[in-house]
Amino acid sequence: MTSATPKRPPVKDWQTDWDHLDPRWRDNPFEIWDEMRQCPIAHTDRFQGAWLPTRYEDVKTVSYDTEHFTSRRVVIRDVMIDDPLPAPPITSDPPRHKADKQVLLPFFTPAEMAKLEPKARRICNELIDGFIADGRCDAAQQYARHIPVRLIAFMLGVPVADSDLFIRWIHEILEVGISNNDVGQAATKEMRDYFRHHIALRREGKTEADPDGPAEDLITVMMNGSLNGVPFEDNHVLGTLNLLMIAGIDTTWSAIGASLMHLGQTPADRQRLIHEPDLMPMAIEELLRAYAPVTMAREIKKDVEIGGCPMKKGEMVLLSFPAANRDPEMFPDADKVVLDRAENRHGAFGLGIHRCVGSNLARMEMSIAIEEWLKRVPDFRVDGEVKWSDGTVRGPRQLPMAFG
Amino acid sequence: MKVRVNRDICEGHSRCKSLAPDLFDLDEFGNATEAGDGTVPAGMEDKARLAKANCPEFAIEILEDEG
Numbered sequence: 001m002t003s004a005t006p007k008r009p010p011v012k013d014w015q016t017d018w019d020h021l022d023p024r025w026r027d028n029p030f031e032i033w034d035e036m037r038q039c040p041i042a043h044t045d046r047f048q049g050a051w052l053p054t055r056y057e058d059v060k061t062v063s064y065d066t067e068h069f070t071s072r073r074v075v076i077r078d079v080m081i082d083d084p085l086p087a088p089p090i091t092s093d094p095p096r097h098k099a100d101k102q103v104l105l106p107f108f109t110p111a112e113m114a115k116l117e118p119k120a121r122r123i124c125n126e127l128i129d130g131f132i133a134d135g136r137c138d139a140a141q142q143y144a145r146h147i148p149v150r151l152i153a154f155m156l157g158v159p160v161a162d163s164d165l166f167i168r169w170i171h172e173i174l175e176v177g178i179s180n181n182d183v184g185q186a187a188t189k190e191m192r193d194y195f196r197h198h199i200a201l202r203r204e205g206k207t208e209a210d211p212d213g214p215a216e217d218l219i220t221v222m223m224n225g226s227l228n229g230v231p232f233e234d235n236h237v238l239g240t241l242n243l244l245m246i247a248g249i250d251t252t253w254s255a256i257g258a259s260l261m262h263l264g265q266t267p268a269d270r271q272r273l274i275h276e277p278d279l280m281p282m283a284i285e286e287l288l289r290a291y292a293p294v295t296m297a298r299e300i301k302k303d304v305e306i307g308g309c310p311m312k313k314g315e316m317v318l319l320s321f322p323a324a325n326r327d328p329e330m331f332p333d334a335d336k337v338v339l340d341r342a343e344n345r346h347g348a349f350g351l352g353i354h355r356c357v358g359s360n361l362a363r364m365e366m367s368i369a370i371e372e373w374l375k376r377v378p379d380f381r382v383d384g385e386v387k388w389s390d391g392t393v394r395g396p397r398q399l400p401m402a403f404g
Numbered sequence: 405m406k407v408r409v410n411r412d413i414c415e416g417h418s419r420c421k422s423l424a425p426d427l428f429d430l431d432e433f434g435n436a437t438e439a440g441d442g443t444v445p446a447g448m449e450d451k452a453r454l455a456k457a458n459c460p461e462f463a464i465e466i467l468e469d470e471g
Contacts, residue, residue, distance in 0.1 A: 105433040110418050281422050285458070343457040351460055355415040360434065363422075 033323040049315040056330035069298035087243035124372035140399035144256035152248035157209030157217025254395020258291035289346035292322040413463040420455035
C-alpha cells in the first residue's frame with residue numbers, strides 16, 4: 001500500500017501549529033495530548049485554520065453544540081473539498097439528522113447484534129485455524145482486519161469475497177485521501193458505483209448477498225428508506241451505504257488490534273481476563289477508552305467562543321475523543337488501563353446525537369474476537385515492531401505476535 | 405431506590421443495559437428506559453450506581469429512598 005502522508009513541515013509547537021498527520025502523532029499521541037491539554041484548546045494555521053480541544057469537557061461541549069458546529073465536514077483534510085458528498089447520518093445536522101439515523105438504528109441494537117455472534121465466532125476461529133500452527137502471526141493483518149469486514153459485508157448484503165477491495169477503498173479514502181484528494185475521490189466513486197451495481201441487481205430481483213444473511217440486508221433497508229412518504233434520494237442511499245462500509249471496518253479493526261496489543265504487552269491483564277471472563281464487558285469499555293481509534297471533526301458554522309478561544313466561521317475543529325478519554329480531570333489514572341474501571345463515561349463512540357450507529361456491533365466484534373483468541377491462544381506476546389495507521393482512525397496495522 | 409432515564413438525553417449507548425440488564429429496557433432504536441417503574445430490587449443498588457457511573461450522556465438519575 002502507498003504511504004498515506006507525504007513529507008510535511010515538522011510541527012514547531014503542538015499548541016499553535018498542531019498537525020495530526022505528523023508521524024510523531026501517529027506513533028505516540030499520548031504525550032502530545034498531555035502537552036496540549038495545558039493550553040487547553042490548541043490551534044493551527046494548517047488545514048486553513050483548525051482548533052483542537054483535548055479536555056473531555058471541551059470535546060463534549062463542541063459535540064453537543066449543533067448551533068455553532070455543523071457535521072457537513074467530518075474529516076480534516078490538507079485540501080478541503082468545496083462541496084463534500086453527504087454520508088447520512090454522520091454528516092447530517094438537526095432536525096434532519098434524527099430520521100437519517102433512525103432508519104438504521106433498529107438493525108444495530110444489542111439484541112440484533114447478539115444474533116450475529118455465532119457467525120462472528122466462526123469467522124474468528126477460521127482465521128485462527130489459518131495461523132495457529134505457525135506459532136506466530138501478524139494479529140492486525142491476519143486476524144483483526146478480517147473480522148469487521150466480513151460481518152459488515154454480511155449485513156450489507158455484498159460478497160465477502162470482495163473484502164480486499166473494501167479494505168483498499170478505505171485505505172485510499174481515510175489514509176491516502178487526507179492529503180491526496182484525487183485518490184480519495186476516485187475510491188469514493190468506485191465504492192458508489194459498486195453499491196449502484198448491487199442496488200440495480202436487487203431491482204431485477206437478484207442479489208449476491210450471503211444466502212444465510214439477514215432477511216433484510218442494509219442495502220435493501222436503504223433502498224426502501226423514506227421520510228414522510230418521500231423515498232430517500234440516490235445520493236442519500238449511496239452516501240449512507242458508503243458510510244456503513246467505511247465506518248464499520250478499520251475502526252473496529254483498530255480497536256481489536258489495539259486491545260490484543262495491550263493484552264500481548266500486559267500479562268497480568270491477560271491472565272485476569274482468562275480467569276475472570278465476566279469482566280469482559282467492562283474490560284472492553286476500558287480498552288475502548290484507552291485506545292479509542294476514532295477522531296471526528298466539525299466545521300464552525302457561526303462564530304463562537306469556546307474556552308476563551310474565538311472560533312471563526314469556516315474553520316474546523318478536530319474532535320479527539322481519544323484525547324478526551326485520556327483527560328486526567330475526567331479519568332483518574334487516565335494513562336493506566338484498569339480493566340474494571342468503575343466509572344467510565346468514555347466517548348470512544350462519540351458524545352451526543354452522533355453516537356456511533358455501529359457501537360453495539362463494534363462491542364460484539366471486540367468481545368468475540370478477544371474471547372476466541374484467548375481460548376485458543378492464551379499465551380502470547382508482542383514480538384517485533386508495531387506500526388500504526390495514518391489519518392483519523394488510529395490502530396495497529398502491523399502487530400507481530402509470538403505464541404507460547 | 406429507583407432509577408430513571410432521561411429520554412431526551414439518552415443516545416442509546418446501551419451501557420446501562422449491559423451493566424444492569426434487569427433494571428433497563430431498550431426500545432426499537434436501542435434507547436433506554438427504566439424497567440417497570442424503575443424500582444431497584446434489594447441487592448441491585450450497586451448495579452444501579454454502576455449503570456449511572458458509566459452513562460456517557462449523564463442520562464441516568466438515581467432516587468434514593470428517604471430515611
